Amino acid sequence: MRQHLRRFLTVFVLAALLLITSCASQPPSRFEQAQQQSTQRGASAVVKESTSGGSFNKFFPQGGNGYQRVYTQEKKGFAEAKLKKDGKEVAVMAISDTLNNPTAIKKFEQSTEKIAGYPAVQQGSQATAILVNNRYQVKVLSRDPSFTREDRQDWxxxxxLNGLAQLK
Incomplete structure (x- = not known):
């Protein structure tokens, strides 16, 4: 009888522990954490009305004078190209639709600088961005110390930009 009682208690305790631990909340996975962090920063999922990334490609500058433009990423609401000189990456150029990240517009609200007539901001020491038609962020990021703030502005x-401003 004692042996049956001991087995019953052992099974009961194990079942209770299993039930308790399975119901306990688990810490978020690294993917869930990344999603939470990006959402807290104001980024959101791609909105349906966002412009397709492929439609941005025609607005990027051509290469030339030793520079080569290489498209690297294209998705809904975003397109990116690397700028290479002598085979070395010197900058990254990007166009993004702010419908996917409305908080991106806020940094331009206090802008006193303009490039080609559009509000501009410096983002740290290696990025310059402008806001076209209060919707499209155009950004150039230096990837090499030889590519200066003036180079970013020139590019x-x-x-x-006028074509991009007409994009609907």
């Missing part, structure tokens, strides 16, 4: 002016 921003080479984008077909």
């Amino acid at each position: 921003l002016e080479k984008f077909n």
